[in-house]
Amino acid sequence: MSDSQTKLLYCRCAYAQVVPQSVKDGVLQKLCESGVGFESVADLCEMAAHRDPRLKAFAENGPLRIAACYPRVVKGLFQQCASPLPEDGAEILNMRVQTADEVAEQMLHDS
Amino acid sequence: MKWLSKCCTTPDSDYLILTPGSSLLATMITHTARPLRVVLYEGDGAITLSAEARMKVMAALLDKGYAVTRATPRANNAFPHDDRSLLVLGLFPDQKAPSLEDASGKINIEARDITGLDTESIVSLVEKTRGEKPMNQPGVWKPWFPVIDYSRCTNCMQCLSFCLFDVYGVADGKIAVQNNDNCKTNCPACSRVCPEVAIMFPKYSSGPINGDLVNDEDMRREKMKVDISSLLGGDIYARLRDRSAAAKSRFSKERSPDKALEERKKCLTKMAQDGFIPADVLASLPSPEEIMRKAEQAKARAAAALAG
Numbered sequence: 001m002s003d004s005q006t007k008l009l010y011c012r013c014a015y016a017q018v019v020p021q022s023v024k025d026g027v028l029q030k031l032c033e034s035g036v037g038f039e040s041v042a043d044l045c046e047m048a049a050h051r052d053p054r055l056k057a058f059a060e061n062g063p064l065r066i067a068a069c070y071p072r073v074v075k076g077l078f079q080q081c082a083s084p085l086p087e088d089g090a091e092i093l094n095m096r097v098q099t100a101d102e103v104a105e106q107m108l109h110d111s
Numbered sequence: 112m113k114w115l116s117k118c119c120t121t122p123d124s125d126y127l128i129l130t131p132g133s134s135l136l137a138t139m140i141t142h143t144a145r146p147l148r149v150v151l152y153e154g155d156g157a158i159t160l161s162a163e164a165r166m167k168v169m170a171a172l173l174d175k176g177y178a179v180t181r182a183t184p185r186a187n188n189a190f191p192h193d194d195r196s197l198l199v200l201g202l203f204p205d206q207k208a209p210s211l212e213d214a215s216g217k218i219n220i221e222a223r224d225i226t227g228l229d230t231e232s233i234v235s236l237v238e239k240t241r242g243e244k245p246m247n248q249p250g251v252w253k254p255w256f257p258v259i260d261y262s263r264c265t266n267c268m269q270c271l272s273f274c275l276f277d278v279y280g281v282a283d284g285k286i287a288v289q290n291n292d293n294c295k296t297n298c299p300a301c302s303r304v305c306p307e308v309a310i311m312f313p314k315y316s317s318g319p320i321n322g323d324l325v326n327d328e329d330m331r332r333e334k335m336k337v338d339i340s341s342l343l344g345g346d347i348y349a350r351l352r353d354r355s356a357a358a359k360s361r362f363s364k365e366r367s368p369d370k371a372l373e374e375r376k377k378c379l380t381k382m383a384q385d386g387f388i389p390a391d392v393l394a395s396l397p398s399p400e401e402i403m404r405k406a407e408q409a410k411a412r413a414a415a416a417l418a419g
Contacts, residue, residue: 007190012173014249016314018321025170032166037183039190040169042176045254045313046247049291054178057190073313073322076258080288096321 008038008107009058011068011095015043019069019095026100027067027107036111044068048077055083062089067103069096146244149237150180150199152222156209158202167230168200172237176249198240200225200233255314256291257301263309263325268413270301270310275396275405281416295392 010031013019031038039058041047047055058064059078063086068074071092078085085092093103149172153159160168165181172179182189199211199222208222221240225233247254257270257278266286271279278301280289299320302310308325315321319329396402 012170014174014176015247016253018314018316028170028173029162029166032169032181033162035183035185037181037185037189039178039180040173041178042173042249043254046176048258049247049254049256054190061190069313070311070318070322070324072260072324073258073311076260076311076322077313079261080258 005063006110007058007061007064008036008111009064009066009068010038010040010107011044011066012040012042013045013069013095015046023095023098023100023103027095027103030100030104031067031107034108034111036108044074044077048081051081055081059083059085059090062086063091064089065091065093065107067093067095067107070094146246147196147198147237147241148178148180150182150197152182152199152201154182154184156203158204160202164230168225168233171230171234174249175234175238176246177237195219197221198223198237200236202226253296253314255296255298255312256294257288257299258311258313258322259286259288260309260311260322261285263307264305265307265309266417267306268417269304269306271413271416272406272409273304274301274409275402277405281412284416284419286416295389295395297389298392300392 008031010028012024012028028040031040041054044055055078060083066074071094074092075085075090091106093106095103151160151165151168153165169179169181180189196219199208199220201208201222201224203209203222203224203226206224206226208224211220211222213220223236223240225236228236264286266284268281268286271281271286276290276293276295278288278290278294280287282289299310299312299315302308302312302315302320308319308329310320311322312320313322317323319325397405
C-alpha cells in the first residue's frame, strides 16, 4: 500500500452487455458529478484477457473501491493475472445487482 | 486462422461450413496491449469541464475501449502511471495545451486542448492519436474465458481433463487458466463439470457461472454430476467416438455421405440441445482420434500434477 487514500476504479463492462446500461451510466454520472478523481477502464475482463500490467498497479496501490460486477469474479480476475487484490483493502460493488444510487453512494461515501 | 480452415475440412465438423464473416471470425481474440490511456485533466492549470460534458466524453471513450483517468486538483488518489502512452485532454488557458515530458523518459505523453470540441470530435481526436495501433473492439470481440475461484477449487483437475482446447494447465501443482485465447466464446461447458462450482465466466448471463454466490441448490445440482461422464447424459467423448464410428461404418456400406452427415448432425444437435455447448463449438471439435489423444494427454497431466 503506497497511499492510504481510497482510490476509485470504475469498470464500464464495454465488451459485453451484462451490466445494465442504466446502472453503469448512473454510477458514471454520479462519479462525474463529484469532485473526485477516479480511474475508469473499458472492461476488467478485457484487461485480464491479456494480463494487462495495469491490474497489478490497481491491486498494489490500494486501498481501492471498485464498481464492477460480482465480487467473486472480480477477485478471480485479479488473481488470475497474478495480481491478487488485498484481502482487506479492496471493496467491490456489484453493478449487476445493486442500483446505481447504492453503488455511487458507497463509492463516494468518504469523498 | 489455422483451426478455422481445419474445421472446414475435417469430417467431424463438416456439417457447419465457416466462411469469412461468420460469427466465429468476429470472436477471434487479438491480444494487444492497450495502446493509449486517456487522462481527462482538470487539475491545476486547466479549466473544469461541466459534469455533463465530462460524463459524455468519458462514456464515449470507455465504450470505444479506452481507459480514462479523471485527474482533479483534489486528492492524491491516482494510481501511478505505467509505461504506456498517455494522452492528456483538457480545457487549457488560451486553448494551448502544455508541452509535457515524462522525467523517466518511459512514458510518451501528449497533451491536447479540447476547447470547443464536441464528444464526437474528442473521440476522433483520440482515435487519430492512437493511429494504427491495434485495439480490441467492443461489440466485435468478447473477452470469454474461465475464471477460477480458488476459494472453492479442490484441484480435482476435471476441467483440465474435460477441456479439449488446452485452456487449462497446471502451474506449481495447481490448476490454472493458461490459454484463455483458446476458449470458445459463449461455451461455459467446463463450468458444468466442476463439482465445486469453482469455474466462472464473467460474461455469462446467470449465476452461479457468472460469479454470483453459490447456494445450496447449486451445490446439490453439481454434486449430482461429479464426473464428466454424467454430462449430457453420458461420456461426451465416448459418444462422439461411437457416433463417428457408426457413421463411418454406414458410410462405407451405403456410400452415402449425406446419411453419415445427417447422423452426425443429429448427434451434435442433441448435445447442443441437452447442454451448454454452442453449435459452433461442436463444429470446431477435433476428430475423434484427436479427441481421444487429447483426453489421454490431459488425464496424464492431471495425474502427474496430483501425484506431485
